[in-house]
Amino acid sequence: MEFDLIELIRRRTAQPRDDVRLGIGDDAAVLAMPAGQELAVAIDTLVEGVHFPCGTAAADIGWKALAVNLSDLAAMGASPAWALLALTLPAADAAFVEGFADGFAQLAQPHRLALVGGDTTRGPLCISVAVHGFVPPAKALTRAGARVGDAVLVTGTLGDAAAGLHALQHPWRDDDPRSNLREFLIERLNRPVPRLAAGAALRGQASACADISDGLLADLGHICTASGVGAEIEAVLLPRSSALLDLHDDATALHFALSGGDDYELCFTVPAQRLADVQADLSRLGCGVTRIGRIVDGSGVRVRGSDGDWLNMDRSGWEHFA
Amino acid sequence: MEFDLIELIRRRTAQPRDDVRLGIGDDAAVLAMPAGQELAVAIDTLVEGVHFPCGTAAADIGWKALAVNLSDLAAMGASPAWALLALTLPAADAAFVEGFADGFAQLAQPHRLALVGGDTTRGPLCISVAVHGFVPPAKALTRAGARVGDAVLVTGTLGDAAAGLHALQHPWRDDDPRSNLREFLIERLNRPVPRLAAGAALRGQASACADISDGLLADLGHICTASGVGAEIEAVLLPRSSALLDLHDDATALHFALSGGDDYELCFTVPAQRLADVQADLSRLGCGVTRIGRIVDGSGVRVRGSDGDWLNMDRSGWEHFA
Numbered sequence: 001m002e003f004d005l006i007e008l009i010r011r012r013t014a015q016p017r018d019d020v021r022l023g024i025g026d027d028a029a030v031l032a033m034p035a036g037q038e039l040a041v042a043i044d045t046l047v048e049g050v051h052f053p054c055g056t057a058a059a060d061i062g063w064k065a066l067a068v069n070l071s072d073l074a075a076m077g078a079s080p081a082w083a084l085l086a087l088t089l090p091a092a093d094a095a096f097v098e099g100f101a102d103g104f105a106q107l108a109q110p111h112r113l114a115l116v117g118g119d120t121t122r123g124p125l126c127i128s129v130a131v132h133g134f135v136p137p138a139k140a141l142t143r144a145g146a147r148v149g150d151a152v153l154v155t156g157t158l159g160d161a162a163a164g165l166h167a168l169q170h171p172w173r174d175d176d177p178r179s180n181l182r183e184f185l186i187e188r189l190n191r192p193v194p195r196l197a198a199g200a201a202l203r204g205q206a207s208a209c210a211d212i213s214d215g216l217l218a219d220l221g222h223i224c225t226a227s228g229v230g231a232e233i234e235a236v237l238l239p240r241s242s243a244l245l246d247l248h249d250d251a252t253a254l255h256f257a258l259s260g261g262d263d264y265e266l267c268f269t270v271p272a273q274r275l276a277d278v279q280a281d282l283s284r285l286g287c288g289v290t291r292i293g294r295i296v297d298g299s300g301v302r303v304r305g306s307d308g309d310w311l312n313m314d315r316s317g318w319e320h321f322a
Numbered sequence: 323m324e325f326d327l328i329e330l331i332r333r334r335t336a337q338p339r340d341d342v343r344l345g346i347g348d349d350a351a352v353l354a355m356p357a358g359q360e361l362a363v364a365i366d367t368l369v370e371g372v373h374f375p376c377g378t379a380a381a382d383i384g385w386k387a388l389a390v391n392l393s394d395l396a397a398m399g400a401s402p403a404w405a406l407l408a409l410t411l412p413a414a415d416a417a418f419v420e421g422f423a424d425g426f427a428q429l430a431q432p433h434r435l436a437l438v439g440g441d442t443t444r445g446p447l448c449i450s451v452a453v454h455g456f457v458p459p460a461k462a463l464t465r466a467g468a469r470v471g472d473a474v475l476v477t478g479t480l481g482d483a484a485a486g487l488h489a490l491q492h493p494w495r496d497d498d499p500r501s502n503l504r505e506f507l508i509e510r511l512n513r514p515v516p517r518l519a520a521g522a523a524l525r526g527q528a529s530a531c532a533d534i535s536d537g538l539l540a541d542l543g544h545i546c547t548a549s550g551v552g553a554e555i556e557a558v559l560l561p562r563s564s565a566l567l568d569l570h571d572d573a574t575a576l577h578f579a580l581s582g583g584d585d586y587e588l589c590f591t592v593p594a595q596r597l598a599d600v601q602a603d604l605s606r607l608g609c610g611v612t613r614i615g616r617i618v619d620g621s622g623v624r625v626r627g628s629d630g631d632w633l634n635m636d637r638s639g640w641e642h643f644a
C-alpha cells in the first residue's frame with residue numbers, strides 16, 4: 001500500500017519540469033541544476049497537535065506543509081523548484097492522502113514546484129517537506145547582514161495566525177456577526193501564503209531577512225544575533241489586520257503581533273538610502289510592507305509602547321521546547 | 323531550546339565542504355553544485371516501533387537514519403554530499419541528541435557528507451533525512467533497465483537484519499555460546515552499511531539497480547515492474563551468513579533472505595557479457611557479490627527451491643501498510 005499512496009500523491013501533484021530527469025518511483029530522484037545558480041535547501045516538519053490542531057482539514061495540512069518550507073526559500077530570496085515529502089500516517093487513509101495532495105498541489109502549481117520524491121510510513125501523523133530552490137551565486141539573503149541604522153520592515157500583517165488559533169480554541173456561535181473575521185484569521189493560520197515574490201525582489205536590496213515562523217520578536221532576534229546588532233521596534237507601527245483589531249483588545253493584539261508564530265511574513269532590514277525604492281518595489285508586487293523600527297548598536301530587540309516607554313518583556317517568541 | 327539542539331547537532335556533525343556556501347543556522351542552506359553533475363535526492367523516514375524497536379540506542383538510530391538514505395544514493399550510483407535532518411522528539415533530551423548526532427556523524431564523516439540544515443520539533447520519535455548526491459549526467463542507475471537474459475546479482479548476504487530483529491524479540495541468556503552470532507545479526511540490523519562504492523562501480527555496468535530495504539522479493543519485484551520483465555531466482559544461490567544459517571533452520575533462513583527487510587544490500591542486473599568484469603570489480607572493492615538468478619520474459623519474481631520446484635508464494639516483501 002505504501003507504493004499506492006506515493007502514486008496517488010504523484011498523480012495529484014504532477015508538475016512537468018525539464019530539469020527533473022527522474023521523478024517519483026525510483027530509489028532517488030535525479031535533477032539537473034541550471035548553470036549559474038546556487039541551490040537553496042530547507043526542511044521543516046509539521047506534527048499534529050503541535051504545528052496544527054488535531055482535526056485540521058487534510059488539504060490545509062498539505063498546503064501548510066509546503067507553505068512553511070517555501071517561506072524559508074522566500075526568506076533567502078530563492079525561487080522554488082523541487083520538493084521531497086516524508087509523510088507519516090497512522091493508517092493508509094486514501095481520503096486523507098487525496099486531500100493532503102490536493103492542498104499541496106494548490107500551492108505547488110502556481111510556483112511550478114515539482115514533487116520529485118517521498119516516503120510514506122506508518123506512525124503518528126507527522127509531515128516533513130524538503131524544498132529546493134535556485135538563487136544567483138552569492139545573492140542569497142541571510143540573517144547576518146543587518147547594520148546599525150538600517151530600517152526594519154515586515155510584509156503583510158502580524159498576529160493573524162495566533163488570533164486564528166485562538167479562534168479555533170474558542171468556538172463561536174454560527175450567528176455571530178463576526179464569524180467572517182474569525183474565518184479570515186483561521187485561513188491565515190491554515191493557508192499561509194509564502195512571500196516568494198517579495199523575497200526575490202529583496203535580493204540585492206535587503207541587508208538581512210528572515211521569515212516570521214516563531215513570532216516577530218524571536219525571528220527579528222535571530223537577525224540581531226546573526227548580525228551582531230540590536231533592534232528597536234515601535235508598537236504603534238506594527239501592521240495589524242482589522243480582523244485582529246476588531247476581535248481583540250489592544251494588549252492582546254500587540255501580544256499576538258509580537259510573539260504569535262505561524263505568520264510566515266518576511267522580516268527584513270534595509271539601508272536607509274534604499275528604503276523608498278524597496279517599499280515601492282514591494283508595493284508594485286501587491287505586497288504590503290511596513291517599516292516598524294530600526295537597527296541599533298547592542299543586542300536583542302526592544303519594543304517601545306504607544307506611551308513612549310519600553311515594554312517590559314523578558315522573552316520572545318514561541319519555541320517548541322520552551 | 324530548539325536552536326540549542328540544532329547547534330548541538332551541528333557541532334557534532336561538522337564537516338567542512340567548500341560547496342556549502344551557507345550551512346545550518348539560517349532559513350535555508352545554500353549549496354554550490356559542481357559543474358557537469360546531476361543531483362540525486364532521496365528522503366526516508368524512521369519511526370520508532372516501526373523502523374526500529376523501542377529502546378534502540380540513540381547512536382544506532384542516528385547511524386541508521388542516514389544509512390537508509392545513503393543506501394538510496396548507492397542504488398543510483400550517486401556520491402553523497404549533503405543531508406537535511408528533520409528530528410521529532412518527545413522531549414528536548416540532550417543525551418539522546420548527542421548519541422544520535424554521534425552515530426550520524428560516524429557514518430557521515432568517511433563519506434565527507436555535510437549536514438547542512440534541519441528542523442527539530444516536539445512529537446513522537448520520528449526522523450526524516452533527505453540526502454543529496456552527485457551523479458554524472460544520464461549515468462544514474464535506475465530500476466528500469468533490466469533486459470531478458472541479464473543476470474540478477476546481490477551484494478553481501480541477505481536476511482541478516484530480519485534475523486537480527488528476531489534475536490532482539492527473543493532474548494537469550496548471557497552465557498549462550500551463540501551470543502556473538504546474535505550480536506552480529508543485531509549489528510547488521512542497527513548499523514547497515516550502505517553500498518556506496520559498489521553502486522558507484524556499477525554505473526555504466528548494471529542495467530538496473532535497487533537497494534534491498536523491503537526484502538529481496540519486493541525490491542527485485544520493483545525492478546521487474548519498472549523494466550517490464552520477470553525474474554527467476556535460485557534459492558540455493560542466495561548468499562546467507564553463517565550466523566543466519568547457524569541460528570535458523572533452512573526454511574526460516576530462506577524466508578528471511580527472501581522477504582526480510584532492512585538489509586540495504588544492492589540488487590542489480592547485468593548483461594551476460596559484462597558479468598565477469600562486474601564481479602571482479604566489486605570483489606576488488608571488498609564487496610561480496612553473488613549471482614542469484616536471471617531476468618526472463620513475463621512479470622514478477624519466481625523462486626526455485628533446492629528440490630528444483632518453484633516455491634509457492636503469493637506475496638513478497640514487507641510493506642509498511644500491508
